[in-house]
Amino acid sequence: MKLRKVTAAAAAALVLSLTATACGGDDGDSEDTGSGSGGGDKIKVGIKYDQPGLGLKEPDGSFSGFDVDVATYVAKELGYDADQIEWVETKSADRENALARGDVKMIAATYSITDERKEKVDFAGPYLLAHQDLLVKTDSDITEATDLNSKKLCSVTGSTSAQNVSDKFAPKAQLKEYGTYSECIAGLQSGAVDAVTTDDSILAGFAAQDQYEGQFKLAGLKLSNENYGIGVKKGDTETVDKINKALEKMVSDGAWDTAVKDNFGPANYQNEPAPKIGDIVQ
Template structure:
């Protein structure tokens, strides 16, 4: 009888120990953030994807990616932001460095051969950024001018092929370098999407120095890049984007990030609606 009591007591102690251990494990998971997701963004694009001096991140792409991640089951503290430069986006997905990429990633037929896309989630247009008062007012004015864009981007090549064949292309590693070159006079113009250019022009240190020419040289359908063949993730992201538009979170993100630059954005595109 006494043996039974000891056994029963031991069983209770063992059960309590297991319970405490389990609870401790849950707290540890919560404290550490549990599961993580790696998301590719740009680190040097004001208004879209920018790493702040304090280590935080801001921008429209960041807001979209954060919203999507939440719909996939991840809180903001479970996101690991990974810098993905234009020239390395396809490789980053193929290597599995990130789950998805939201980095001003225009959907093109060529890119769709290597990765899959969800979206689009924003329709931007290629434009030119020049110094205020510049005599560059149309695309053909770029002939014999020094035109900067980022290595791996299609923007400068588009201009040279279709508008200004004599433009002198100056590819650099990032948009910050191009803007610095424009400020110093090392280049005459910077070309990329109007959303990106507006973000740079609105920065405090550049206010009043630059202007958008206002050309719609192309349609840039921003999509979220996913590893080729991962249709399940594409479907989940598309549903998240549709929800973001429906609950007006998309409108808020546009206003928060582009409002100060007076950027005239297009309405939210429909999923799968690619404007040529």
């Protein structure tokens, strides 16, 4: 009888132990998806896969770009080594949903901070101030947006960049929409279009690629202000604070400047100084 009582007690203890372990397992799974406070097995970070100089998946499966460098630095400050980062392709149209679903812990993907987006997600940063600009051939005589009248201007389908130029500066510009910026750049190279427009950081990333060395130049226009921030799930103020501290450290120790030169240097990108946290340029 005593044996059965002891066994029953042991069984009860085992159930309690398994229950506690299961609860702990939930926490561990949370850290695996990057929703923990750092130090978990993995952190999932949303980036672009198709933007040279910012977020690019290389043929060997590795990742490169300024956004990648920034996110890697931030993740390290949150307690994750580079090999603990799981990079997740996050397309522009799905960024808010990816954060809301918990698919990623944070997004660093040329993610401009806007009032509309702040209703759905929280932002750390900004960590880069970009501007809408034009990319043209090195020998092009296009120096102002007004020079685009009667010229062929390319941007990607769904982008407002080309329309912004047409509405405000060059109403007679011939707008060409391609599926990707890579197609726009190929069109510029072949002469099918006269200029490509989007954020100067994105254009500089393409121009810095080895296959385009010396072929293109940025016009150096500032047609809009794009404050890139790191998006996190709405209400996660703790993570926002930690990321902001990491960004401040990245600037102060020189790693930010190094990342800019490494990713945009060959394009002679005249970047703005590192912005102050919370300083949104309208």
